[in-house]
Amino acid sequence: MKTASLCAGLLALAGMALAGPLAAQTKSAADGIAEYRAMLADGNPAELFEARGQELWKTKRGPKNADMSQCDLGKGPGVVKGAFVELPRWFADTQKVQDLESRLLTCMTTLQGIEAKAVTEERFGRGEQRHMEGLVAWISAESRGMKMNLPQSHAQEKLSYEIGKRAFFYRGGTHDFSCASCHSAEGQRIRLQDLPNLTKNPGDGVGFAAWPAYRVSSGELWGMQRRLNDCFRQQRFPYPGYASDVTIALGTYMGVNAKGAASIAPSIKR
Amino acid sequence: MADPMRIRAQVAGDKATVRVLMSHEMETGLRRDGAGALIPAWFIQEVSAAHNGKTVLNAQWGPSVAKNPFMQFSVRGAKAGDKITVMWKDNKGDSRTDEATVS
Numbered sequence: 001m002k003t004a005s006l007c008a009g010l011l012a013l014a015g016m017a018l019a020g021p022l023a024a025q026t027k028s029a030a031d032g033i034a035e036y037r038a039m040l041a042d043g044n045p046a047e048l049f050e051a052r053g054q055e056l057w058k059t060k061r062g063p064k065n066a067d068m069s070q071c072d073l074g075k076g077p078g079v080v081k082g083a084f085v086e087l088p089r090w091f092a093d094t095q096k097v098q099d100l101e102s103r104l105l106t107c108m109t110t111l112q113g114i115e116a117k118a119v120t121e122e123r124f125g126r127g128e129q130r131h132m133e134g135l136v137a138w139i140s141a142e143s144r145g146m147k148m149n150l151p152q153s154h155a156q157e158k159l160s161y162e163i164g165k166r167a168f169f170y171r172g173g174t175h176d177f178s179c180a181s182c183h184s185a186e187g188q189r190i191r192l193q194d195l196p197n198l199t200k201n202p203g204d205g206v207g208f209a210a211w212p213a214y215r216v217s218s219g220e221l222w223g224m225q226r227r228l229n230d231c232f233r234q235q236r237f238p239y240p241g242y243a244s245d246v247t248i249a250l251g252t253y254m255g256v257n258a259k260g261a262a263s264i265a266p267s268i269k270r
Numbered sequence: 271m272a273d274p275m276r277i278r279a280q281v282a283g284d285k286a287t288v289r290v291l292m293s294h295e296m297e298t299g300l301r302r303d304g305a306g307a308l309i310p311a312w313f314i315q316e317v318s319a320a321h322n323g324k325t326v327l328n329a330q331w332g333p334s335v336a337k338n339p340f341m342q343f344s345v346r347g348a349k350a351g352d353k354i355t356v357m358w359k360d361n362k363g364d365s366r367t368d369e370a371t372v373s
Contacts (some may be wrong), residue, residue, distance in 0.1 A: 043340030047276050048293045219337035 029192050037268060046214040046266035049221045053138030056131055062112030067137055071107035073100070073139070090154040094141045097160040097253045102243035103223045104135055120242040124226050136212045136223040136235055140265035147262050150208055150255040157252065164253025167246050168198070177235040179250070183207075192241035193270070198254050205264035208254040213267040221266065224251055277370035279304035279345075279354045286372045288319070290341045290356050298333040314339065315361040321345050322352050348372050 035140040057068045057080075073083035074091070108114045108128070108249055119128040152158055171178040182188060183198040196202035212223045224229075228247045232240050240247050273293035279286050292314065299311025310335055319327040326345055345354065352372040360364040 043291055043342070045290060045291055045293075045340070048273060051276065052273060055330060216336075250359035255293055 008237045010075045030194060032188075033194075037043055037270070038183050040216060040268050044214055044266070045219070046141075046212070046221055046268065046269045048140060049134050049137035049214070050141045050266065051138075053136070056134050057138065060106065062114040064111065064113035066111045066113075067106055068104075068111060068135075070111055071104070073103055080139055080142045082143055082146060084140045085146045085148050086150055088157075088160065088248050089151050090156045090257060091176035097154075097156050097248055097252060099224060099243070100136055100139060101132060101223055102248055104132060104139075104262070124222075124229070125220055133221045133223060134214075137221055137266045140212050142265065143263055145262055145263070147260050148255055150252065150259065152256055160215075160252040161256050162247045163246070164249035166221070167250055168253055173236040175236050179231060179235070181235075183267070199257060201258050201261050204262040205267065206261065208251070208258040209261040209263045210267040210269075212265050213269045215269050217270055222269075271365060272366045275356060275358075275366065275368040277354060277356055277368055279348070279352075279370050279372040281348065281350055281372060285344045285346045286352070286354070287342065287344050288354055288356075289299075290319075290372075292339050292341070292358055292366075293339065294358070294360065296333070296335055296337045296339065300333075312360060312362060314358045314360045316357075317341065318357050319343065319345075320355040321348055323355070 060067050070077045072078075072091075072093075073080065074086055074089050075083050084100060087103065088097050090097050091103065091106075096102075098106065105116060105119055108119065109116050114128065119132060122129045125133070150157075152161065168179040168183075172180070180199070182190060182195050186197050188195040189195075196207035200209050208224075211227050212221060213227075214221050225242055225247055228250055229239055229242075232238070275293070276291040276320065277288065278290075279288045279303040294314055295312055296314065297309050297312040299308070299313075301309045303309050307319065313333045314331045317327070317331060318325055322373055331339075348354070350372055353369055354372060355367060355369045357367040
């Protein structure tokens with residue numbers, strides 16, 4: 001990942017030699033991972049996706065040859081800053097609670113005339129999904145540092161939260177698993193990854209406030225839809241439909257619980 | 271055409287720290303696709319950097335460098351306003367050159 005100059009490399013070695021004996025006694029596996037993440041965060045490749053998304057937002061595309069500048073993410077047409085930390089929310093035009101990706105899907109179909117199927121049936125990381133990754137990276141980055149603040153004033157937003165809560169605690173599949181099996185207690189981990197408690201605010205830049213994120217292991221940028229898709233896979237559940245109601249409800253549940261947590265998205269993961 | 275690089279160059283004392291993010295697949299040539307066929311190698315082979323047009327770094331890379339590589343180096347004597355140019359060329363002959371101003 002890092003190609004440091006010889007000079008910097010020698011400095012790092014010297015630092016390690018000094019800190020070595022002491023650090024070995026006190027450093028836990030979690031500390032090691034945190035250190036590794038901090039090293040990577042300096043050159044987070046999510047930036048490359050952000051740049052692509054910023055460009056895509058103003059690029060004329062689709063059968064209607066339109067850009068996304070009139071897309072309403074909840075704060076008025078074209079307003080991007082601060083939109084991410086208030087999603088999912090209820091939208092009057094679609095009469096639905098929508099998360100960032102389902103809302104972008106609406107804009108792509110209505111403004112640009114792109115077929116919904118071209119997005120929802122595409123494999124992650126390809127075609128229109130690749131465009132989606134750039135857009136979510138840039139849009140979330142525009143709200144970096146802001147606090148999660150999902151609205152809960154509309155009846156449908158409250159309903160979405162309750163459905164999300166049900167889905168979160170729903171046990172099933174071959175392993176009798178639920179989201180809550182891993183994410184409803186403190187100090188849990190899977191292999192070496194700490195698992196945030198998502199039934200409450202897990203803290204700044206943890207859980208819902210850390211996604212979208214760049215996955216170093218696969219070199220991909222994952223939005224919340226892909227993150228949830230993989231959670232379903234790990235539970236041995238059938239894959240949820242892209243931008244389906246249950247994924248949005250789970251987003252509402254986690255997002256409302258994370259109220260007040262500062263967003264660091266797009267972050268970097270192992 | 272490859273996506274642009276992200277280059278940041280900041281003065282710290284008598285040198286500038288340059289951080290470069292490159293957008294590249296960096297296929298090793300050892301992986302197989304879903305059908306079992308080898309995915310051909312595709313990686314950055316040459317990297318060079320110039321400070322106000324004078325080459326300050328030359329590197330030869332191989333397939334073991336990660337996808338979307340990050341490179342960091344320092345340039346002695348660089349001042350604010352100077353130009354840093356970074357170029358890469360991959361084994362398919364594709365190349366990319368981007369420039370940044372030292373701040």
